[in-house]
Amino acid sequence: MNKYTKIIKGFVILSAILTFSVLLILIGYILIKGIPHMDTSLFALEFSTENLSLFPAIITTLMMIFLSLLIACPLGVFTGFYLVEYAKSGNKVVEIIRLTTETLSGIPSIVYGLFGLLFFVTALGWSFSLIAGAFTLSIMILPLIIRSTEEVLIAVPNSLREASFGLGAGKLRTIFRIVLPSAMPGILTGIILAIGRIVGETAALIYTAGTVPQIPDNLFSSGRTLAIHMYVLSSEGLYTNKAYATAVILLLVVIGINGLSSYVAKRFSKENVNG
């Protein structure tokens, strides 16, 4: 018995160490290779083949995040409202919505990319553009937002709703004034996770948003996000070092987003305990 115990414990701890050290090596490698190639010219306002500035890519990434969230957030949050506050349990529609949401979250990004190319870019004639990319991405992040909204709405205690109804407030008022504020941090966590996905996405954007390295001047012009910037730099032979530097920036953004989401989640759980 004792032997078993030791072996089990050994394996379990070994695996955890393995997982953790893989992450360490990965991050360490990128930082060591990338940081020496960081310099201020990478952040010049205009892209040129001389400076290979990241700046337009950063702006495009921000625009892409804003647009995708603009489309996906209302849809996702409203879907959450419908599922939790309106639909009766056991409703067929609810089941179909759940099923399709799960399906969406399992579709790989390359399929989204192909779909975006076929539908938004070709069928709707939007060509490679910011808006085609944003629509594609918003479908991709929709399940994330729906699920986090739904989970957090279920967690809001019913007593709050009943109190509000008791005071004569209508359903809508209850939702927007009472339920939504206490669900906000949870929804925010979902949104932050969605931002993380947008920042890291390549396969879905290459064939929808295109690869133009300038800041797009309207919704229908093409632009490249940071991740695509890195992809393009690393496949055109001339600029490997800049690709490393871009990877560092990407990694820092991802670490930042993770920190932010765990911070929000922590605040949320504290509030929950107090409420």
Place this chain on the structure above:
Amino acid sequence: MKKNFLEKFMAIVFFISATASIISVILICVFMFTGGIPALREIGLFNFIFGRKWSPSNVPPSFGIFPMILGSIYVTLGAIIIGVPIGVLTAIFLSKFCPRKIYRYIKPAVNLMAGIPSIVYGFFGMVVLVPFISNVFGGNGNSILTASILLGIMILPTIIGLSESAINSVQKSYYEGAIALGASHETAVMFTVVPAAKSGILASIVLGIGRAIGETMAVVMVAGNQARMPNGILRGIRTLTANIVMEMGYAADLHREALIATGVVLFVFILLINGIFLILKRRMN
């Protein structure tokens, strides 16, 4: 009156929003299938799926994706063999063995792993993993093995996250019962708690399979991408996703349609895997 109208109106707005995901799935299905069917008709479904030769620029060209289907399956299997034991054991560690102090640092690290863009993983695989495999195991490094290891790493956070919550949700009485019968902490966890979380862990594995089979950017950089039948774990392979992303940029006419049809095949695979996942999840609840 006005208020009542607003209530009704918003209820409808919420309902319409809720149909967005249904509409999206329908659109995706319709456009993927109509995009791929012309090529399937021209090449022939059987020739396309079981054809062993992919050489689109030959005259006449041949479009057979059987090597890629096998490639995707092999690489995914490899990822599961590598990723699942490590992932599940790490989940057990996090759930049952981890001191709270360490947990506070490791858990965010696992989340971080999930957030790292696949292109970064791919870059890492190409410059670190490929030479490493080549030195240790021989061959040229771009192999099924390399791709499996990289994918195994990439599916870790998926498996860890889902397995951990499955293990956490096992009722305490299982564990307490085993302890009361004289089992040690380790044996109680391994032989009563973990088996009780079986369907949850299985669901995490299925989700991991979905992730691995759909992964694109990272695989392209390490798998070698030879479009021929797989012949050895230290030899390269091309996956379905790699086939699409590598050639889409240059493809025209039938070649392009054949690539979209490759996407359709991948999509069908994913739908099947999703179906299995949903069934398992139902059973878990």
Place this chain on the structure above:
Amino acid sequence: MKRILTIGIILILGASILGGCGANNSTDSGKGFNLDKEIVVISREEGSGTRGAFVEITGIEAKDELGNTVDRTYEEAIVYNGTNQVLTAVAGNEYAIGYVSTGSLNETVRALKIDGVEPTTENIKNGSYKIARPFNIATKGNLTEITQDFIDFIMSKEGQEIVSEDFIAVDDNAAPYAGSKPSGKIIIAGSTSVTPVMEKLREAYLEINPEAEIEIHSTGSSAGMQAVINGTADIGMASRDLKDSEKADLDYMAIAIDGIAVINNPANTIDNLSLEDVTKIFIGEITRWSHIK
């Protein structure tokens, strides 16, 4: 916040230790090159302009007994979809051989002599280095004033000078640019290999003519040609000769010549191959470095 910081610091510390070890290990490669090892053949993906030109010139693409055109590239060849990936792979593997545009060569790889001829600008121009291809631009029908002016610029002395920084100019005695500098917008789409030089041309042109607006999409040769045929782009870029179906619809001209260098790892003792051996290696008839005469 403090927690995140601590994690960060631990990560960086741990990583630098591990990374440091990794770096040490890799330095001792390069000793003891073994000619008996298998050649690691690296190719590009089907449809790539570089591959298209390479297989055609070296005779890897050939007619079989039925009269069909067959690309005989070795089945075991690793396939990458980017120049940089080929460079990185060859730099990282002593036994590798690959091919890239001469414009992308760097010091991490060695460009092989073919039949004793180095892939220099001069040798490519006078035809003694055989593996080279044109960079084409294609247009359709009547050109807008701005498009014509930009093309005039590319073919002018200034434009060809920019081209010759990385590639080989098609016209050494071009007249200086004397365009009318009209305003307007041009959309350019096509080859990823031509894109870097087109970016440079764009920048130089915008300095002369700030009224112009130019958008460049790096989509691949075939997609670029398709875009011009559809009318979604004004100028298409191709890193290969146009296909007959494309020639029927488009007007085209070469703006630069690009050599394709066959590259291997600097640790390799072989620095010269005959064109025939190159073909044999890439179709898998020669599989070991020691089999080369």
